Amino acid sequence: MSVARADSLDSKELRRRSRKAKVVTPPPSRRLRVPKPIRRLQRQAPMYAVQGLSALSTRLREMTGRDVIDMNRVMEIVQFVYQQRQLASRGPDYVVDEFGFDAQWTESLLTLFNVMYRDYWRVETTGIENVPATGRALLVANHAGVLPWDGTMIKTAMFAEHAHPRHVRALVASLFMGMPMLSWFLRRTGQTVGHPDDTRRLLDRDELVLVFPEGVKGTGKQFKDRYRLRRFGRGGFVATAIRAGAPIIPISVVGSEEIYPMVADASPIARLFGLPYFPITPMWPWLGALGMIPLPSKWRIQFHPPVHTELIAAESAEDQSLVMTISDEVRNTIQKGVYENLKLRRGVFV
């Protein structure tokens, strides 16, 4: 009996199992579906393109005897595009820090900035070993060029040259933090408002903080004043460094002055748009968006040995004469470094 029952159960079970699983098909998308072969081609087109390019590069190398198309660069670009597509589809669960810094996205952009760093401005960096691999530090640099490309290049230098790549968090004038798109981009890539509270907070988290004490006065100076440093504010950066116990690392940047040679400042237009200055260069605004392309000057960045403000007692931050002395010392170091690097540079564009 029991055998028979088991048998019948088994057969039922078998029948149940033999039933085909219902295939759940997704509802047909309302968008037009292109035919299958074309879709396959779409998927494989990048691969074919890369294969074709590599074949072409081999052929060209055989013909001319040198690398006309560098396949490494091409692969970098392909990788960049794929990375961007991946980042675009990561949904709302990505991590940003309290300042709105998206490290993953910023690192993906480094490919682009590396091209500017290596090929466009051919930046030569010296003294990168003065930046500590761990712990807090306040980087202080001269500011020039109409747009803050110098900050971008210092950040890229930390990734391209340093043994322990680290993100640099720059401080930005609050004016730029109120501008559409720009403020979004700046916050996303790790910048924050140039407020003593923010500086202290970042230094307390053992970050590298980059500050341009010249501020807008530096970027907005005209071409005839190039490489002459402006006033360093009231030395607030020194007081903050002393309070936070962080060393100051002066940085001299050469080459940033020539990217947009500003021959005049149309201040009425600037006032109309609420900008600190409106540059007139040989290209801008005459050539429209083309005028925004920076000139390919030759750059040098020098990181100077640190000023050990972390050894000074925190109470000394109130001592304005000490603060101003250190501020002047840092400014002189940077100015001297700028002159030395100008001498080392053979020409403006070579």
Add this chain to the structure above:
Amino acid sequence: MTPPALKSHTPQRVLISGVSNPLGAEVARRLATQVPTLFGCDVADPVSAVEAMDFVHADTRHAVIGKLVRQLHIDTVVHMAVKVDSHGDDRTVHETNVIGTMNVLTGCAGPSSPVRRLVVKSSQAVYGASPAYPSFVTEEVAGSDRHAYGLKRDLLDMEQLAQEFSLRTPGCRVCILRLGYRVSEGTTLGQYLSLPIVPTFAGFDPRLQLLHEDDAAEAVVRSALNDHEGVFNVAGDGIVLLSQAIGIMGGRPVPLLPFYGRWIGRLAMRAIGVDLPGHLAEVLTFGSVADCSRLAQTFRWKPAYTTRAVMDSLARGRDAEVIDSPSPPQEYELQVFLQRRRRLAGNSLRGTPALTLRK
């Protein structure tokens, strides 16, 4: 010379003004188990009855609080009748916030006043938002905007009145809580984030900081039970970007609203059905994140929900359990009736006769 009244004391008789708003009701529910005698007053009927609380219809816009406080021997006043996220017109908001608070303060002032502690609900909206603010606004930042108007101005005036009261009345500790933005159902920000396609201000993706209803109520209860004096930011840990918040809610951000001329964007939003007040439009462009370290140090407590958790709980629709749905009026009347019957039946533990002042 310290006044004898400044001794630390546990609150015995607590009056909550504005118990009929959801947050006030939640605070009453939590305080009911902690203090011996609890009174509540508001203009409207309470959303749900708390058995241990005596409710009285009283409008803070009239000078009734003084009488109430003296006759009921109130030692702690929790002032929650402050409109922050309401759809009333500016005039009502001003009357309630500034004039109402002024009445409460004058009621609590004077040598004959038994009040030893005052908790005032304020909001992070006093800051509004500005690109010039530090990334984490501290309590001192408020008031730096000289051209504040609307709700921001009202809250500033209200807080200033409370501060002056605190200086003039050394016998009374004043605690002002700047509660962060809340996104439960019915709040403007919650409504905005729940839209299927969310128009955002073009070119901006601000950082938001939120506060859960539970934590808001807990902060008010803690400040009513303990001796904390001063102004405190209360908001959840961490931040969430506006685009992330919209993504968590399953919507899609569309940068449609113009940045220059934010009022055009506000008009457009009103056409959709979301009435963005001025300060909220600022927050949705520049973002507002408060520094809550003073709260953590003084209260030895911080909100349990992080901003991310608040967003997640909103997305899961779990906020329904925080605020009870309003009970029908008969049920409330019935509960009050039964409560009074129990009292009259000889339970003389509560020292007051039932009190109803109906208009």
